[in-house]
Amino acid sequence: MKKSHVIEWDTKDFQQKVMDWYGKNARDLPWRMPRETKKAVKPNPYHVWLSEIMLQQTTVLAVKSYFEKFTHLWPTLADLAHADEDAVMREWAGLGYYARARNLIKCAREVFNHYDGAFPRTEKELLKLPGIGRYTAAAILSIAFHQESVVVDGNIERITSRLFMIGEPLPQSKKTIYQQASIIYDGIGCSASDMPQALMDIGATICTPKSPKCSLCPVCSYCQAFHFSEPEKYPHKASKLKKPSRVGEVYWIETENQQIVVEKRGGNRMLGNMAGLPGTNWDGYGQEKIPDLDWQRAGEITHVFTHFSLKLTIMKGKIRSSMLILNKNQYLVDINNLGDVGFPSLFRKVIHFVSTLKEVE
DNA sequence: GAGGCGTGGGT
DNA sequence: TACCCAAGCCT
Numbered sequence A: 001m002k003k004s005h006v007i008e009w010d011t012k013d014f015q016q017k018v019m020d021w022y023g024k025n026a027r028d029l030p031w032r033m034p035r036e037t038k039k040a041v042k043p044n045p046y047h048v049w050l051s052e053i054m055l056q057q058t059t060v061l062a063v064k065s066y067f068e069k070f071t072h073l074w075p076t077l078a079d080l081a082h083a084d085e086d087a088v089m090r091e092w093a094g095l096g097y098y099a100r101a102r103n104l105i106k107c108a109r110e111v112f113n114h115y116d117g118a119f120p121r122t123e124k125e126l127l128k129l130p131g132i133g134r135y136t137a138a139a140i141l142s143i144a145f146h147q148e149s150v151v152v153d154g155n156i157e158r159i160t161s162r163l164f165m166i167g168e169p170l171p172q173s174k175k176t177i178y179q180q181a182s183i184i185y186d187g188i189g190c191s192a193s194d195m196p197q198a199l200m201d202i203g204a205t206i207c208t209p210k211s212p213k214c215s216l217c218p219v220c221s222y223c224q225a226f227h228f229s230e231p232e233k234y235p236h237k238a239s240k241l242k243k244p245s246r247v248g249e250v251y252w253i254e255t256e257n258q259q260i261v262v263e264k265r266g267g268n269r270m271l272g273n274m275a276g277l278p279g280t281n282w283d284g285y286g287q288e289k290i291p292d293l294d295w296q297r298a299g300e301i302t303h304v305f306t307h308f309s310l311k312l313t314i315m316k317g318k319i320r321s322s323m324l325i326l327n328k329n330q331y332l333v334d335i336n337n338l339g340d341v342g343f344p345s346l347f348r349k350v351i352h353f354v355s356t357l358k359e360v361e
Numbered sequence B: 001g002a003g004g005c006g007t008g009g010g011t
Numbered sequence C: 001t002a003c004c005c006a007a008g009c010c011t
Helices: A011-025 A045-055 A060-073 A077-081 A085-092 A099-114 A123-128 A134-144 A154-163 A174-185 A194-205 A224-228 A335-340 A345-360
Strands: A245-254 A259-264 A296-304 A309-318 A330-334
Touching: A011 A174, A011 A194, A045 A060, A045 A077, A045 A099, A045 A134, A060 A085, A077 A099, A085 A099, A123 A134, A134 A194, A154 A174, A154 A194, A154 A224, A174 A194, A245 A345, A259 A335, A296 A345, A309 A345, A330 A335
Parallel strands: A245 A309
Antiparallel strands: A245 A259, A259 A330, A296 A309
């Protein structure tokens, strides 16, 4: 196809088509205003921020219950700023990327202490806050404060790559994507809050990574990939390398009172600040001391992280509580209360494995 | 700027 | 099964 056949672009018309679609098809999400009250009520910046942090690299389905739980436990930013750190980590357990939770607490406290509890309204100030990067700053400015911003998440990256048939692979194409995206948002005006959300809804439900539903797309007439190529081939990405494998041991240490040794993991590492079970080093962080017990090999579990897979051998040991010497970061939990600790999924898997053994016994 | 950082669902 | 993928940020 010759370059002269490139589609004629009309920003106003494009925006109108997207907003018309959104008016009929917007998803009903817990952090969104109900449609009837939308015009009358201002967005809650605390809710916008909280949902954006939770949604980073995470699916809408996974976030819903966490968002509702957090806003119930901590209805305002001030509540969260004063919350017990371990309680926040416990409630975040299972959602992953735990640095987000550590930064969530820091950010709430900074906004409370330095901005009188109200999020700043400039990109420069937002970017200084922990856990807020280029995307989230733009999202808060537009969604919470109705400022025209170039909001580019994974969805909009994909949509833009297809609209303009950007052949350069990610992540090198990011600069081009931002340039093109700024055209999409140009002069958006009173729809500054809705436009990025509309695009993300289209990305999540129509312009999907695989098998996009172009027949339902309100702007397929503008899509170069649709006319001249195959949309699912965009954006191009460099192929990924194979995941390395790691191994380790995890210790199930049980007392005669049916209590289990649990520890709080050190910050700024894998599963940092989260509860865990003792074990050997598998994340390249320090050395754990191996208790001198009569160990019994109970089995193994495999857990796949983003950048490596881990095979943990579960070692069971019994010890009399009078003989037990706990490290400063360790404590005992009744075996029946392990469900309330708030373990990351890796350790939930271990606990579940051991509990299936108990049933057999 | 490339790699570290979780988890569960889909194909 | 073994990938890929989801409203990224930080170093």
